[in-house]
Amino acid sequence: MSRRQRLMTLTRMLPSLLRILRRFRPYLRPQAPLLAGALLALLLSTAARLLEPWPLKLVIDRVVVATPSGGVSGIALIDALDPTTLLTLAAIALVGVIAVRGIASYFSTVGFALAGHRVLTEVRNDLYRHLQGLSLSFHDRAKTGELTLRIIGDIGMLKEVTVTAILPLLASSLVLVGMIAVMLWLNWQLALAALLPLPLLWLTTLHFGRRIQAVSREQRRREGAMAAKAAESMAAIRDIQALSLEKGFAESFCCEGNRDLREGVKAKRLAANLERTVDVLIGVASALVLWLGARLVLTGALTPGDLIVFLAYLKTAFRPVRELAKYTARLAKASAAGERVVDLLDEESDVQDRPDARPAPAFAGAVRFEQVTFAHTPGKPVLDRIDLALKPGERVAIVGPSGAGKSTLLSLLLRLHDPTEGRVLLDGVDIRTYRLASLRAQMSVVLSDSLLFAASIRDNIGYGAAGSDTGAEPGADEAAIIRAARLANAHDFIEALPNGYDTLVGERGVTLSSGQRQRIAIARAALRPSPILILDEPTTGLDRHNAQAVIQALEKLAQGRTVLMVTHDLDLAARADRILYLEAGRIREEGCHAELLAREGAYTALVRGRSGPPSPALSPAITRPIGADYAFGP
Missing domain, CATH: 3.40.50.300 (P-loop containing nucleotide triphosphate hydrolases)
Structure with a gap:
């Protein structure tokens, strides 16, 4: 890959990430105190990690080796201690530093995770509300299964990656900056040698990251297609079984699944190649530091303890690069998921309230x-x-x-x-x-195949009031629901059901006959005190007996209303x-x-x-x- 192509890849990735962050910024503001506390804990954890190798340095320079140059720390209180006391205090200090790091890491991880979950839960809620408000023109084009995947799967992936990848990378990046500063302070020549492979590591990560991101986008698209196909077939299961189409739909779904499998294996292979390449480059950097550092120790320019600090820092300093290699595929999927969520949030409805709209x-x-x-x-x-x-x-x-x-x-x-x-x-x-x-x-509406929800009959009728100006919740007024059911000629058959009005209706009302579903829909329409009644093929698919019962109910429902009927x-x-x-x-x-x-x-x-x-x-x-x-x- 040419340098220009790498720069194009970087410039293409950054706007995408910035767009996601910019879109989520309003959700982050209420979490500012929690994020500030988590960040403070992260800084404390970083400081503790930077101090962790220093008790070992003192023990090696003052107790194990006791060289003239290593025997002077520059701190009078430490220089005055005998080796045994110093060894004891160093061990206690090491335990203390590790304890502080562990506690601070706990609070930073929990704080960031809690903030992330709150933010993304709010994003999911707003995304669902936004989808409910989009016009029919959008929903006619969109696939139900893919929209469901965006609400559940994409937000879920963002939550997971926030905790398992982004937070560790953020912590490791802060540690990297601190350790580079300390290494430059100890010995700038050795520090530059340690950092020599970083540009190569960066370019390698960009090269593999671009390919992994492209594969992950395609894999996410295929997962959306599979979800859409599954939702479509489940919604039409009665027709599929009646027409003996099970085999054809299963083969089509399996075909999409196999393509998704190939994309997934390809992404894993690329991620594994990246991890191994990074490991080799880190090994080269460690060998270079060991060789050059040992020579500096032999010449007296560096103490053995300083070399131990360098090697400890080097192992930790490259962790962000190693973790970036490890999490690249997951981050690429999260980036694709975030883009899909933002695209949906930015979708504007063809039908919406005007700025000056009034009740x-x-x-x-x-x-x-x-x-x-x-x-x-x-x-x-x-x-x-x-x-x-x-x-x-x-x-x-x-x-x-x-x-x-x-x-x-x-x-x-x-x-x-x-x-x-x-x-x-x-x-x-x-x-x-x-x-x-x-x-x-x-407006009250009765459609040809009125949808009933997977809830009780009482709630299904009560939804008629829930959408009215009264703001009543489903089933809020028992007497009104029974009156509406009587008007719709539905009360008798509802009472004959095992649990009466508390009988649970299957998804889309499949546990009831077409005539029963229509009469419950009429009861729902009757519960709304509206001057306009809209009927769209209210008797389609009904036998003469059920049609007569529905028409009698519609006649009562239409009294005093303007009726427009297809x-x-x-x-x-x-x-x-x-x-x-x-x-x-x-x-x-x-x-x-x-x-x-x-x-x-x-x-x-x-x-x-x-x-x-x-x-x-x-x-x-x-x-x-x-x-x-x-x-x-x-």
Whole structure:
């Protein structure tokens, strides 16, 4: 590697480390007293380590060898002692110095470790909160498994390396500086000879460090890919087993694992090469000091004790270089992990509160989409110049082919996305002028496959209140939860469960049927006192019995609220006040069920099953009137 390449490597590494430190600086400030105490203990430990060889020097120069030059220490009190007393005091001093070093090292290690754990725990908490606030556009691109690895694995690695690598390196570096100063004071020629291999050691570490860092980055990326693949397959385990895809997914995962293994072995091999190279160079330096030091002792320019101090210092002085070689792979992984954490913390949400955003007042429920256009990719709009107005208490159903932009329209009202062009207004005011939390607190949502959390049924319903302006915790109001469950036609089946409302729900609600999950989701929505109700395919995948129970619950839930509903169930749509037929991001038809049928347009074709397969709820539509089974609306 050329000198220019080494400098480029160094300049590339330093900004990365400085960026991580700069990003974590606000988290370090509250730990300043603890860090100051740990640093003081570290300095005391360093001083004790510097004093450690000196009792041995006195014993060798005054007791063992007793040379004329070595017999004079320059301190009258020591020179006046007889050899036996000096030997005893030197032994006691050695024990005292080692004890002080041990106690100081303990407090410095514990202090720095405690500060590091506190800082990184706070970083993890903020990282999780930050992820929760990022827009759907980010989460649509990101992989769940990799995000989980960054929150758990990357922060965990930073914690481990802080304690096992960074702190020992910091302590050894301070010792190195102190020992170099003492060696130069004792004999500058011998000190320069001892330090002669340092530039070569530094260049060797840079050479191997660059390669180890590159391999570690790639290994961390592969670990993220493996985590994403594992999370994806576990989330879709039912589909994988139903389609007999276990073998294919296992082979794909094992393939990624083998690549990760190769990268890991490569990193270990490079680290081992670096350690052995450093050991050889340190051996050369020790031999040079021994040869030159012995000659200086023979000429009387140096005492035997001084040579012992030099050799002891030399063994300790090169420890930072040896530890850097030992921990290079771990530090490289930590650097890659830190960069990934900082990248995520620096990610800005597409949807966020404006600086002048204010809390939303109580809404009456008038909704308006004003020339709204939205595109995930520039030039390819999902919604194109949508104009739509809903009066308070009005119920509007949105139908149309898949991919027409129906669910996207709902996400704009919730501000999960912001329009590319145009405005969404509530009671005549742009919703972007309000704080997100206060805006969403006045909207109840029921989705096609509403997510239930791995908690009790009581808590799952109580989450509806937790997100409202009341700030209630899940399950805070038992009576309100039971009222919401009764409204959702869920109370009876909940009471029939082994533990009633305390029954634990499996992850994503898999221990309940689809109809039961939907009714709990409706109860959750009912617990929130909101003027706006958003329904996204609330009866999808339900049989007729469960669909009827859900629709009856939705009818009660919709009383007095403005309802915007996306559905493929034309029986349900037919009972709305107004129906919008959305196609290719545009409103093609608008009116009540009877008006749209009279036009003999796309909606009529949809009802008759000519524009695609009819919904399960509409299969006998030709032989019975629309809406005969359900009574959604007046």
